[in-house]
Amino acid sequence: MGCRDVHAATVLSFLCGIASVAGLFAGTLLPNWRKLRLITFNRNEKNLTVYTGLWVKCARYDGSSDCLMYDTTWYSSVDQLDLRVLQFALPLSILIAMGALLLCLIGMCNTAFRSSVPNIKLAKCLVNSAGCHLVAGLLFFLAGTVSLSPSIWVFFYNVHLNKKFEPVFAFDYAVYVTIASAGGLFMTSLLLFIWYCACKSLPSPFWQPLYSHPPSMHTYSQPYSARSRLSALEIDIPVVSHTT
DSSP: OOOGGGGGGHHHHHHHHHHHHHHHHHEEEEEESSEEOOOOOOOTSSSEEEESSOOEEEEEEEOOOOEEETTTGGSSSSHHHHHHHHHHHHHHHHHHHHHHHHHHHHHHHHTTTSSSSSOOOGGOOOOOOHHHHHHHHHHHHHHHHHHHHHHHHHHHHHHOOOSSSSSTEOOOOHHHHHHHHHHHHHHHHHHHHHHHHHHHOSGGGGGGGGOOOOOOTTTTOSSSSSHHOOSSSOOOOOOOOOOO
């Protein structure tokens, strides 16, 4: 059965999941979720842009890479509802995705290091590799939903801020990083679902196992026949008949 082998699809989904979690980490830490551009009409002064993240706030002059003001206590005084929701949603999504990665790793390791002879004493502790990948796919889908929904809300909340105050607010590239990472989580989930539903036999080489176990890895039969169990030694005695 192909589901008992390590496939290219499961390896690719694991790598895609790692890349997506790394993207969520970057999006969580980047101070580039929203920028407030303050334009001055004084020729002797430079325009100022305030970059707002989930945890810090940075103010820079145009053409400068140094922060004029770097507020490290911004996380405790966030006054924008979408960023406040993201402070809870993104770490939660990262934790869920890391749990899914752990399940994927357990499933692949259990498949790769499966014993050739089953141990009856460990029968209750056996890991269902295909089940691990299925649950991991569900967790990846959940993590993608938790991170994508508030990230898209940033676009609408930005419009709300521009209507409420002045059109000086704009979203920054951390929004795109997070949305792309959430898309990667959905792709990982889709790969695992497709593999689980069609891993038995498909003609495409992409779905074929990276290696195949010998038959003894999956089936274990008794070394003796039913007849040999009846007697330890079988001797055929020839019968000679004489005719007169």
